[in-house]
Amino acid sequence: MAKFLDYITYGYMIDNVALLITGTVHERDKSEILERCHPLGWFDTLPALSVATDVESLYDTVLVDTPLAPYFKGVLSADELDDLNIEIIRNKLYGAYLKDFHEFVQTLPSPSDEIMSRLLNFEADRRAINISLNSIGTELTKEERASLLPEFGTLYPAATESLSRADDVEQVRNAVETYGGDAFTNLFDNSSHKSIEDHFYQREMELCKAAFTQQFTYSTIWAWIKTREQEIRNITWIAECIAQNQKERISNYISVF
Structure with missing residues (x-):
């Protein structure tokens, strides 16, 4: 512990x-x-x-x-x-x-090992996608970008090479949708006015909620911290909406549970 x-x-x-x-x-x-x-x-x-x-x-x-x-x-x-x-x-x-x-x-007792692996795989995938998107149009070479991508996760290694070579958002999207499975199906869908980061937060909260369904696991500590951080982001979002007189957007926060 x-x-x-x-x-x-x-x-x-x-x-x-x-x-x-x-x-x-x-x-x-x-x-x-x-x-x-x-x-x-x-x-x-x-x-x-x-x-x-x-x-x-x-x-x-x-x-x-x-x-x-x-x-x-x-x-x-x-x-x-x-x-x-x-x-x-x-x-x-x-x-x-x-x-x-x-x-x-991996050394933790079951089901802590399985749940934490799932949560950390998501974190690795999120960082891989964000790094790929943020490095488009920068001075980074393809080799330098590849060295920044996490060496595990559901996107590794199948999508890593594609992400490191992506020259635009569409190529990142193709790599993620090809190798990412159902977890990232709606990641690039902005029809609901949600950003990619919003979709990440939504997925993270779903995984954290699932972590609380098990008993006596280390993963609930990680999930508790992440849900508290999301609550802070939600409070900040609501305060910003009020300050900018856009109260109709208040309900667009990411639900914790």
């Missing part, structure tokens, strides 16, 4: 690292950035990240003694800490972290 809870915090650690480095590069106020860091991803040397000027110093002075250190194995090739490299670092770290987490959940 303790190790499982540790793994949950690693994802927030990676987001905090990326947030602080980005803020430092853009000369944002350090105290303001630290306040925005997620408490589940806090570690003692996090404030020291602002002194890093490149990836090596980032690792050697700050991250070498943190749980994220093993995930930096394939990241140290980047030199400058600019917006593109920071995003590459974040995605490589997240890919390595999710793969490690996925291998760990």
Whole structure:
């Protein structure tokens, strides 16, 4: 249980690292950035990240003694800490972290192993699709994009090559619909005014709801955190609709249960 809870915090650690480095590069106020860091991803040397000027110093002075250190194995090739490299670092770290987490959940008792595998496979697939879409039209080569895609999930390995070579949204869509099965059937359907991200959130809530139907599983902790995060997004959405005087759109939030 303790190790499982540790793994949950690693994802927030990676987001905090990326947030602080980005803020430092853009000369944002350090105290303001630290306040925005997620408490589940806090570690003692996090404030020291602002002194890093490149990836090596980032690792050697700050991250070498943190749980994220093993995930930096394939990241140290980047030199400058600019917006593109920071995003590459974040995605490589997240890919390595999710793969490690996925291998760990295979050691959990049944049905925790099965349910957590399903939840992490979805997370890997979501990241693979988002990386492919967001890298279209950027400086990333096909090889660099392929290196960012998670090495597990329902889309791996069948769809990975197609996603890494996709030049437009339609090619991403074809790869996902060909290899993704029923889980992503309506992902690119915007007839209900839902974005791709909305469809991801909807699917995530369906998987989390299913996780609660089992008893005495580790997966309910992950599902509980994700549903609470969705509730926060829903509250924010409702508040924005009220502030922008678009109350007719309030009901377009993602239902948790």
